[in-house]
Amino acid sequence: MPDLLNTSLTGLLAFQRALQVTSHNIANANTPGYSRQVPEFSTRVGSGAGNTYVGGGTQIATIRRIYDSLLGEQLQTSTTSQARFSALDSLAGRIDSLLADADTGLNTGLQSLFNAVQDVSNDPASIPTRQALIGEATGLANRFHMLDNRLGEFETEVNGRLSLAVDDINRIASAIADVNDQISRTNGAGQPPNDLLDQRDNYVLELSGLVSVSTIIQDDGSMNVFVGSGQSLVMSGNTVQLGVRGSEFDPTRVNIVIEGSGGAVPLDTSLTGGALGGLLEFRSRMLDPAQQSLGQTAVAFAQRLNEQHASGMDLRGNLGGALFAVDPPDVLYSSNNSGSGTASASVTDLGMLTGSDYLFEYDGAAYTLTRADNGQTIPMTGSGSAADPFVAEGISIEIGGAPVAGDRLMIRTGHGAAGSVQNLISDPRAIALAAPTRSQISNANIGDASISPATVVDASDPGLLASSVIEFTSPTNYSINGAGSFSYTDGDQIVINGSLVAISGVPAVGDKFTIEANYGASGDNSNGLLMANLQSVGVLDGGTISINESYGQLVASVGGATSQIQANLDAQNVVLANTQDAVMSKSGVNLDEEAANLIRYQQAYQAVAQVIAVTSTLFETLINATGR
């Protein structure tokens, strides 16, 4: 009889506990990362009664958490991917609309400027029209600034977000280490610490959203977490902190380091995936190229327009000065340099200019130039002196000082250039729309030869503005300024002091043609037309890409990358949702199931209680039978 009572009691206790598990499941139905738990019943081995074994009731052998570690790993991986594209997408989408927007993009500004150049060419003597051109030039310079500033803001935002992500990673790593401690303490108890395991898995999942990690479970149940190319982040109860540092060349550019025992080790290139990986990728794959490309466009625009403007004459009879200012390539010295080597760079060939960042390194004997983004070595010509600078990819580098082997510096040919564009002309009369020289036919000419308008082939010729007379000494010979005898054939092109004219027709002896400074030609628009032409003329990439096209390429490449990112994000969202579904399907709480369990355990409990009642009846029956 007492055995019967004991057996019933084990049932009562077991079902009570099972009801507790069910209520724990119901209570945590919405807890993220919670894996449902199931009680595992097993029979209590009874004692022998004669030659038979009578069972000793039931017991809960263990409370098992329903968790599939393979699915868990899949969830981490897809969380990492999804977070990467999500971070990329949130930033890329904004750059994308910034560049193409009519109010913020460059193309409308470029169009307005060139339209103003055309307007002023239509009426070159008009001061108000010239003033309007200066207004447009200032507006365009502002647009360059604004775009560069906005891209710079992205840089700052990336820096800030990287720091936050690193803080989060460090916080979660500490939390994992704490849970590791608790888990390893319970290790000896024999029962799985289900909720602690859930908690740790949840932290790892959170960490996966920030950066790609790999994990290993130790024998004592604690977990080691690795980032990058195998750097330990958590070792049992200890963590290694990540940190942010200003880059070697640019203190305002944040890099990620791991603070190992041997000092800070840079991690940037090995950290992938997650929000952090997405941020780093956004910076290197979208923001840097966008800044470089915008800078390249700005340099090409300013330098090419300046060149053309310098080949014209303004209303005061001076040759055109610079219309726009743009900074030469930035030279950034490594903070690790120990020598005093210096370098200065300038853009000398727009057709070759890439806008990229370069590393310029001294190995003790020679200098090497490599592309910063892909490490490609760029061959240079020249010796680095002022007279014979190093020349590569459209830039010239002049060196000085005394570098030490291993010293390096970075040359940025596009980055930031757009922000340095400035309109230099505020005096409408200083806009050089006229050609600097003109050709004239003498009124005394008898022959019917004509002369083309003078065009400038070398605006820097010191004799450009001096007058020259071409006089025919015979129908087939001419002298210049009374000297020399040059043979003439119909259509000959003659270059004198940097100006080119073509004479055609039959001249008579004594016929004269004059090339002289184009003073006072307020109505001449020759140079204005040439400036307007620059809108569609190829400048970059060996003279095949116009300034407008170069900006169009930037918009298209950012748009293309963004749409790719969006497509990837959509795909990763689906993958993540499917994995989450699979995990939830396995581990999630189903309330209907728990409701059924409630009924099941309740009924079992009631049944066992009935057994006790039966026991009691049996006992009473016995008492009554014997008590008579």
Added chain:
Amino acid sequence: MRVSTASAYINGISAIQRLQEALDFAQRQISTGRRILAPSDDPIASARSLELRESLSRLNQFDRNAGIATNRLSQEEAGLSSVGNVLQRVRELTLQANNATQSDETRALIAIEMREQLDHLVQLANQKDGTGRYLFSGNLGDVQPVTRMGSTFAYNGDQGQRFIQVGEGRQVADGDPGSAIFFQIRNGNGVFSTAAAAANTGTGLLGTGSVVDPTQYDQDQYTLRFIGPGNYEVVDSLGGIVTTGSYQSGDTVAFRGIEFSLSGQPATGDEFVVSPSQYQSVFATIDNIATALERSITDDASRAAMTNGANAGLIDIDQALGKVLDIRTQVGSRLAVTESQVDSNGAYALIAQETLAEIEDLDYAEAISRLSLQVSTLEAAQQSFIRTQSLSLFNYF
């Protein structure tokens, strides 16, 4: 598959959110009328649309330029038309004066009108355009092109011509310098001119000359001199005798590839000079005629001198008229070119706009049907979410 309560909830909500996102996109497309809201929606089409917009902006600018060119050319055309009228009037006056019935007094009256026409012509040459700049001074818009010192007329402008961009790769000149219109006009027949010496005492009258063989003509200056009654010799600028001949009234004299007729009775010692054509301003031409007309006729010789002067003037006026006509023709063809360029700009702009519309503009029918499909899907999703979420075993406890 086992469904957990939380995932049923999350999946239901995220499906609704996705539908709302699509709905929002369609709604923004419809409210802006644009198919592409950001370049990433269609990167290739976006780049193309940037190009097309640039083209359209340039075409628009070309049309503005063409408007200005047309305006300037019309102004020039009007100016040239007045110049032509003046020259025509001068021609008529010359013909009228060159008539035996005119007396010194009537010719003097004609000369007065001619000088008035000359003044008018100078004013026409010095006219300004709508913005206060001289129309015919080349690129020196602030410089008065024609100034006068007695009977000398000077051109102060330059020979430059301004071009206006009216189309992709197409420029038209928006005017002509005064040098080309008024000053660089060949006198005589364009190759050579003939003139009677002022000291002639006979009544020799020069007729029109022509070039017979251009290869023989060497642009030297020749003098035909009567060395006796009915006998002449032609000498070149170095005094070498080119030819000699005997003369009868109406004879044609020919040498070195050129010929001209001579009539009347030249006296011995009379000279006629043949010079290569030179640039002579139209002002000088009119002034010369007026001067010829102002001479009083006292004898046959002075009548012959007047007639020779008037005849030479007529030839020169015809040259000037030809020049004006020539330039007016050019102006007309520039106007025509500009107009046809505007037409082709417009045609291209239309194509560009259509392409742009195809690329950028929303197909409303498609978008609205998509929107209504999305609306009904969302409604269905919301209803089914409510229905499924309300199902629970706990409801029966």
